[in-house]
Amino acid sequence: LYWALGNALIKMNAGRTAFTVVRAFPVDITDLLVGPNNNLLIYLGDDDEYWFMDTSEAFTETDVADSNIGVLWDSKAWQLKTDGSWAYSATPAVASPTWTAQTGITDIPDQIERLEVGRDGDGNPVIYASSNTWLKVFDFTNDVWINTEVKLYGNQHHGKGFVYWNNAHYLSYGLGVKQYTVGQTGTLSNVGLNRDGGIPAEYNGIISRMSNGGDHLFTLVDASLASSNSQSGIYAFNGRSWKCWWADPNNSNVLDFDGSSGLITVTDDAAIQNIFDGGGTIECWVNPDSDGEGDEGVIVDKSKWSFYLANEDTGKVKVALYCSFDGATNGTWITTSTEVDINTWTHIIVTYNSSATANDAIIYINGTVVAQTESATPAGTRETDVGSGLTIGNYSTDAFTFDGTIDEMRLYTRILGQSEVTSNYLKGRGGNPQPLSKTSLVGWWKMDEGTGATAGDSSGNDNDGTVTTANWAAGEDVYYMPLPAAYGNIENDTNRSFLTTGYFETSWLHGGFREDTKAFIRVDATLGHAFDSAVYYECHYQILGDTTWTDAGDLKGSATDRTATLFIPADSSSNNPVSTMIRFKFVGITDDTDDTPVLLNYQVRAIMYPTRKTVIYTQVRCANEITTKSKGRIDKGKYTLIKNALDNARTATWPVTITDIDDTTRYVKFLPLPKGTPRYVLVKDEKGRIQERLYNVIMQGVQLS
Missing domain, CATH: 2.60.120.200 (Jelly Rolls)
Incomplete structure (x- = not known):
């Protein structure tokens, strides 16, 4: 077993009892790859020539630089440079190897994190490149990289883990994992360890690598971003649920x-x-x-x-x-x-x-x-x-x-x-x-x-x-990834392994939803342990302006189902949460001498009764330097402002504010026009000069929540 630590190539001995530094290189190692002839290729990025090592641990430096990350496919070694250049070699383990250039990645070369072999829709092996944004696949027929249906959020910690396992592709984003199954219509789903598009850096941990382990998918969680007591660890997914396979125990x-x-x-x-x-x-x-x-x-x-x-x-x-x-x-x-x-x-x-x-x-x-x-x-x-x-x-x-x-x-x-x-x-x-x-x-x-x-x-x-x-x-003998630093002070005492005063409070959440009527509030919690009746979380909520907390119930489960759910009625009786603002508190409870409750993730959702939506169809007349009754001549600058406002509103992905004919303010979303309906019609004078644009607009009234 060989791996890279900075500029050092390290191996584990046959008895798995010691580590040895095999060789130090002039710069950090960027990737390790077993080549076509069973040599170990050692990529050193864009600044230094790559090396290779044979099975006797003899090293040779090549005369080829610009090798950042790579993959083995079709008995060839492939390399991708940081500028997106892309090439392969059938004989990379020689002093002066020949590399054949292919079309590289030009749009996001600096975002590429991993190269892995996966499957296309017909089950054929192909090369994928994971990045902070797009999951890309190389089209060998047309010699071009194309985007798949999978797009991430652009966070610098996204796309670091990618692997093909159990007939599907798995891609990391922060602490989240997406499952991507290729087909005539690809399917994409979240499979765990996720929170709102990936836990950000301040939530103490990211998935830095994923590996196909046969009957389990393994993820390496790097907690070095933590400023407190997070622990790195390996978390395993069996296709149904996650468990901590190993964690940096620090248990002395x-x-x-x-x-x-x-x-x-x-x-x-x-x-x-x-x-x-x-x-x-x-x-x-x-x-x-x-x-x-x-x-x-x-x-x-x-x-x-x-x-x-x-x-x-x-x-x-x-x-x-x-x-x-x-x-x-x-x-x-x-x-x-x-x-x-x-x-x-x-x-x-x-x-x-x-x-x-x-x-x-x-x-x-x-x-x-x-x-x-x-x-x-x-x-x-x-x-x-x-x-x-x-x-x-x-x-x-x-x-x-x-x-x-x-x-x-x-x-x-x-x-x-x-x-x-x-x-x-x-x-x-x-x-x-x-x-x-x-x-x-x-x-x-x-x-x-x-x-x-x-x-x-x-x-x-x-x-x-x-x-x-x-x-x-x-020492810490519990495997956990805490939420932010507001996670409470859990300390040892003589009766329990941890005090019950350890808790996590959410920020204030908006619960009013204007005039919409809530049916109920649903609270889901993902816990990171095989829990039982003695190890769980109490859930409490507090309404804005109230100094007391209301007990909503306990979040428990079983060793096979680590997601616990509570349903809270949203009516005016029994201090139920109908207030505009509400927050939640999760209190750790344990009577066990060894275990402590672990809160990996929570989600609070207000379930609404359906309401009628207003659809507005209208034409907006945008005049170009003509005289109106009350405003006089409209100058060209105002025409440009109106035109730009309509164009921007049409492409906006957020609610737009309009003033209706009765001077009421509405929030609307611009809808696509029916097929055959033009976006606008030009009105010209006898000399062919544009006098007006008649914009066809369809809007749906929305309520902010």
């Missing part, structure tokens, strides 16, 4: 520091003394709430060196390493930009060799080297930390407390390379992750105890830490 226990007091103390030992002599490494996971006490929340400290957070700005903090020297100045290295998000788990590594003052610290954030600034250049020789205890989460004086949670703290007396950094990051912090190599691992505090005053050392050196004031906390 952690230590929580409150930003005012608390620390872990480790008695000094030869194993952890002067770890930067000749090169050393600090590795950990942090989830900060701020930059800590005194704007310098300590992650780990040993008197003569300190690793800490600082300079909080717009929801991010910087990472810094301080090292004490006996000369005029000490050494300090700090990330140039604010690299660590508040309220987000982040993997941090710093490597440093204190043997020479010219050496700089190297800081990795989530597996990637980030720019750092040497704010103070060291002079002299590093001062020894022998005799000083190690503290986690604070200085030994309890003066600069970390604010947030810390997990998987490791110390090495060697410098970790990029492959180890990447591997350790990819393994995450949940489920007892093991470092790629334990060579020179001198301290490893997993923070897994969950209770008591001891944080055990798993390095083999038995340098256990003593916990003072800091609190044990459970």
Whole structure:
């Protein structure tokens, strides 16, 4: 199994126990493709020549650039450039391959996300291109790309996932998935994980890839857009319902520091003394709430060196390493930009060799080297930390407390390379992750105890830490994708896994609908778990001007049906919602020791009694520089304004305001004219000059809601 992470090609070993960086390339990898001769083609975008790798992992660079994304079809490799250029090669895995150009994509080349092989209406394999807007198909007979019936909303996160599965095509838009079945008349339907045309970025997650998994369709949800506690995961669709197949669990226990007091103390030992002599490494996971006490929340400290957070700005903090020297100045290295998000788990590594003052610290954030600034250049020789205890989460004086949670703290007396950094990051912090190599691992505090005053050392050196004031906390062991940040504060307590005060409130919704009469209001909720009577949501509504909430009932279901529905009468009795404005509140309820309710999506609809619609047929006389009784001569500019207003109204997709002959205002929608009826008739004078245009207009009266 090979995949790309930035510019690195990575593989999993045969035992599925470790990751290895096979090779790093000069720029990010844009696509991986198994070619006609079982070679791996490695596309590097428009700026660099693509490479290929044979089965012995020997690499060759070609002399062909401009390979952005590709697909294998008819024993040929195909490539699409970012400018829409399109070509194929039957022998792409040679140093100087020949590519044959075909007609490319010219209208939306910068929106193309994926190339996949699907089926046409006759069941023949063809190539599709998914984009932010159109789903396109390549017509091999006429050498041209054409649009299918499928059009998305143009959001930058649409079209990233596309796959042919179970005799249908599936296309992602945000967190939504559309099913497209080709035929004489194509069918298009939504099949789940959707909300109003795709959940936008601020709803914490998008589908970034889809895969044919045989009896399941798999979607990879990327939650890196989240600013809070969303988790990436894989969600599987069996043709009827969705379930969470896997999620980034983050399920280890952690230590929580409150930003005012608390620390872990480790008695000094030869194993952890002067770890930067000749090169050393600090590795950990942090989830900060701020930059800590005194704007310098300590992650780990040993008197003569300190690793800490600082300079909080717009929801991010910087990472810094301080090292004490006996000369005029000490050494300090700090990330140039604010690299660590508040309220987000982040993997941090710093490597440093204190043997020479010219050496700089190297800081990795989530597996990637980030720019750092040497704010103070060291002079002299590093001062020894022998005799000083190690503290986690604070200085030994309890003066600069970390604010947030810390997990998987490791110390090495060697410098970790990029492959180890990447591997350790990819393994995450949940489920007892093991470092790629334990060579020179001198301290490893997993923070897994969950209770008591001891944080055990798993390095083999038995340098256990003593916990003072800091609190044990459970890591997130629930798979969920929250709605916006207004989602309530769900916390652990001793009786239930989560408090029932966790809730989500909608914004105010318009419920008046002018004079139309509502039959009832329907509330649909999509929940992301196999729920039962102990795990569900209460639904409440509030009418504008009322300070109380009315209980509408419970949203429950079964393990096979994860959509729950409520029907609310819309009459004037029992405080039912007939007000102009109404909002809803979904309250999470659980009596289970392991599960918490998950609200993926909600929809509120007012079901109307049918009303009669007014249809207006009229002719509008648009005069060109003629005299009227009351207004005098109409100049040409006014004629142009009237003409343009009618033309715009005819093509408008929204209600248009008109004034009727009785001076009442109406909202109308312009309807198509019957076949054979002209849009306008010209009235000319004896010299052939246009005097009037008689516009034929049919309008339907509409009511705004």
